[in-house]
Amino acid sequence: MRSGGSSAPPDFKPWWWEAAPPAAPRDVPLPPGADVAVIGSGYTGLSAALTLARAGRHVVVLEANAAGYGGSSRNGGQVGSGNQKIPVAELVGRFGEKRARALLEEGLAMLRHTSELIQRESIACDFARVGRFRGAISPAHYDAMARDLDSLHRMVGVAFFMVPRSEQHAEIGTDAYHGGSVLPDDAALQPARFHRGLLERAVAAGVELVPHTSVTSIERARSGTVVHTRRGRLAARNAIIATNGYAGRECPPLARRIMPIGSAILATQELAPELASRLIPKGRIVGNTARVLHYYRLSPDGRRMLFGGRMASEHATSDVRDFAPLHREMIGLFPELSCVAITHCWSGYVGYTRDVFPHLGVRDGIHFAMGYCGTGVARAVYFGHKIALKLLDRPDGRTAFDDLPFHAFPFHALAKRLVPLAVSGHRARDWLDRRG
């Protein structure tokens, strides 16, 4: 894997941070108390904090690292409803048609909510309705995707069209797929700029952000909660946990319900404009139907390929070898990128749940919203807002996701160590599917 045109290694930070770097560390005092303590400063935490502050609550957001350190400033910037995570037929089988429709409608509401928020708040984050192309890794996947989208269209009116293999070069510069689908309403944004915009709106509304302050435990007290941090404690009437794939010891019952899964992205050097437009002619966000999927797109200026998927290691890493398999996969799809240097590669954690649904609610008196299973841009913003409305006891805090049972992963610590094995199993099934 060649880096930025020299023998120097690539930058192991998100390329997004070039335009929106994390704030430099500074010593922010820990306030003694708040109405609400929010743990985690990603989209979930900030969205909840913004809603609460505008309702007149004193909100303190506690963040273990720099603001937005987690998935929210390092994701692929692909914005969708999450409605394709579980096939409609399976959803109807599990919940019946009425509940399935409610869940799907709410997926669309999440996409709408996020785009409206960006417009209403004038957040400059390169938001654009570019549409999503999803490549089928086999003819059977193409047919299944067409059936699923047809059901989605019939149930909740999702706009889509199928692109047969013979026409896919209009969408994508590879022959690796057996056709694909386009969801024209899905969108792209610059995630770190979006995060920064949300943070600025939250601070302007009165939210206090305390970075580099890791929460170690949360204790229930007569007056509400006492939040213990590495820098002291804070008394709050309520607490919201918004740690998603970074959930840890601060709330073990929730951590056992989330499986952190590593995801990584490579950014290429600037491409010749004709090459960029041959690879992704319509500038859409792209994914595929594999279990171990790739997600990719051009940068907002249309000059770089940003290619995401799995990396070799499950841990945050600055070892270029951990990104080499993903690089090979990118070259496999686009051989023209083999001589193109990689300038940035980075990784982060998504938070998976056992049922592949996101969850929100109250557990032992503590509010939470998490588990977006890799599709969290719109869902985290929406769930953050909804958990805030619930805390305010507002009826519009209700969601179709409310009473989904949130099961722990049995033997969580062991299961976490077995993630690479599970991924290998999924890769094997993808390989079999590709061979038909």
Ligand SMILES: Cc1cc2nc3c(=O)[nH]c(=O)nc-3n(C[C@H](O)[C@H](O)[C@H](O)COP(=O)(O)OP(=O)(O)OC[C@H]3O[C@@H](n4cnc5c(N)ncnc54)[C@H](O)[C@@H]3O)c2cc1C
């Ligand atoms: C590489 C990558 C690519 C992705 N691509 C996409 C995509 O294209 N589209 C999409 O929809 N989704 C994508 N996602 C998922 C999406 O980024 C997340 O679902 C979303 O950002 C979750 O937001 P959040 O606020 O819930 O959590 P995060 O943004 O992860 O924030 C959680 C925060 O909690 C903090 N924290 C953890 N423990 C503590 C503690 N004890 N005390 C204080 N703070 C704590 C962490 O430091 C972190 O900053 C991607 C994720 C990754 C990692």
